Amino acid sequence: MAYRYDVAALGSAIVDVLAPVDDQFLLDHNIAKGVMTLIDDHRAAQLHHALGTPREIAGGSAANTMAGLASLGGRGAFEGKVRNDRLGAQFATSLKGLGVHYATKPATDGPSTALCLIAVTPDGERSMNTYLGASREFSTEDVDEAEIAAAQILYIEGYLWDAPNAKAACLKAISVARRAGTKVAFTLSDPFVVGRYRDEFLAILSDLDIIFANEDEAKALFEVETFDAVLQAARASWHGIAALTRSEKGCVIAQKSEVHVVDAWPIERVVDTTGAGDQFAAGFLYALTRNRPLAACGRLATLCAAEVISHLGARPETSLKMLAADAGLI
Amino acid sequence: MAYRYDVAALGSAIVDVLAPVDDQFLLDHNIAKGVMTLIDDHRAAQLHHALGTPREIAGGSAANTMAGLASLGGRGAFEGKVRNDRLGAQFATSLKGLGVHYATKPATDGPSTALCLIAVTPDGERSMNTYLGASREFSTEDVDEAEIAAAQILYIEGYLWDAPNAKAACLKAISVARRAGTKVAFTLSDPFVVGRYRDEFLAILSDLDIIFANEDEAKALFEVETFDAVLQAARASWHGIAALTRSEKGCVIAQKSEVHVVDAWPIERVVDTTGAGDQFAAGFLYALTRNRPLAACGRLATLCAAEVISHLGARPETSLKMLAADAGLI
Secondary structure, eight states: OOOOOEEEOOOOOOEEEEEEEEEEHHHHTTTTTTTTOOOHHHHHHHHHTTOOSOEEEEEEEHHHHHHHHHHOOOEEEEOOOOSHHHHHHHHHHHHHHHEEEEEEBBBSSOOEEEEEEEETTTTSSSEEEEEEEGGGGOOOOGOOOHHHHHHHHHHHHEEGGSSSHHHHHHHHHHHHHHHHTOEEEOOOHHHHHHHHHHHHHHHHHGOOEEEEEEEEHHHHHTTTTTTHHHHHHHHHOSSEEEEEEOOOEEEEETTTTTEEEEEEOOOOOOOOOTTHHHHHHHHHHHHHHTTTOOOHHHHHHHHHHHHTTHHHHHHHHSSSHHHHHTTOOO | OOOSEEEEEEEEOOOEEEEOOHHHHHHHHOTTTTEEOOOOOHHHHHHHHHSSSSSSEEEHHHHHHHHHHHTOOEEEEEEOOOSSHHHHHHHHHHHTTTTTTOOOOOOOOSSOOEEEEEEEOOOOOOEEEEEGGGGOOOOGGGHHHHHHHEOOOOOOOGGGGGGGHHHHHHHHHHHHHHHHHHEEEEEEHHHHHHHHHHHHHEEEEEESSSSEHHHHHHHHTTOOOHHHHHHHHHHHSSSSSSEEEEEGGGGGETTEEEEEEEOOOSSSSSOOOOHHHHHHHHHHOOOOOTTTOOHHHHHHHHHHHHHTSSSSSSSSSSSSSHHHHHOOOO
């Protein structure tokens, strides 16, 4: 069967706003260093102004994954909500420019496009303030059933559970996918997200075909203390593919009787780990849609993660397709 | 069934002779820095003399493992050949002092007791010159059939394949063990050993119940390039337990459908990695004889390895039994 899309993704539509600052700036604006804080529209406007002329880059976890998929030569579609404002237009232009199909209607009123204000201090630390804005308004009406049915895999980010409308949209999309025979992949996104929605995530587990989780997220999901206990829990309680990422320890890919231990792709220096999980998912999903064996999916995934942590920013700066071809992986 | 011994081990009976030297000493005596070189009796006597008043410690890979087993409270027996000379007596006294049963008759003529001359330079590097001497003379007549039959597990080091008589003794011991219902564990010892005897090791694989191998040794055995390929080869081609060690990446324990990924035990600082594999085997075998699940065997193994790499020398300096109890592992 031919699919129009390799992957259709649902995610938060966010623009990253980066600016170099000094530590005094963090103090002056009460910014907690090195962590992510959710902020409201008033504070977002205030900080955005204070950052002067920052660099604006389309971001968002699942959107970053679609950017990576496109860089590998895959066909992706993205669904997520922006407002019809300057940053919303920029988010759309960026995705479309990469060849990712993006047709979710922007909101014509309500909160403005989501943004993540990133203050980068001279020591390389990133202090993030996120305003979710319009991205929270993604709803069941925005779900494009035909698009999901035309995709081989539906990919959903767990971050969306923080917005009730978006969560309802995800549940609808999963139901559409199951009826259409589209596989469902899910990323746990963040250990705190898992903490908040653990029971709900476990409840949808049987509807999922692929889970992406880093070690902390997976421990939170299964409420266990060691990585091996995660592995045993995933294999014993679930039929699907668990793609478990472990930073410099590489990843473990498991599905029932199959287990693969794949090393991290060697790199010279880690510059910025932002986006590692997003690009890991891109590589894994791309290889999976090409019917590659699980170990090969894991290897391509680690290569894509290695590219993105070798530079600042959460999207690839080199053609992943060329890198993968050079490495003999595609 | 009650066993008189938890583990009976066959190995090279070697005394380690350590002395601090400067780099000029290495140059003056043509010692290759940081590697292990096999030497003859003439050179052994010469170097031993030149080292002045060195520290002498009973060593040998499988003997170190029996020392670790004893430190855990296990009952071990060792079979290996020394000469009836000063170092031979020292080797025997050392093992017996730890409570390890050791009754192999010392040779009354022929080469002297094996020794490993270790020149430690101020940078912490260890340059080793090994004289195998009497340890090569272990033969089928030395194999104590009753002792092996009285043990739950027979443990053999692959190093012995370098001595034809000792290799024949090992094959006899394996055959005795199989008839008696004693399980057989084997360590691949060294990637170069595997390179020399790969076909012979593969030929005895079906007679083995447990294999210990570090990553390089296992890759050499299965002739594959990645760790995951080792894991798949071990699971596909063999019924037994593969205990695959990965230094700071911990270990993977696999047996058919069962796979455990166990992290390295956290330590403050690696001082000397000598003996890590030996003590890993001690912990693993001890837990296995107590019918602990494979993941628990792996955890105790990593704790024992962590103890020995935290100080100079290849045998534990703290009671492994107390350490394991403190960690809640036994």
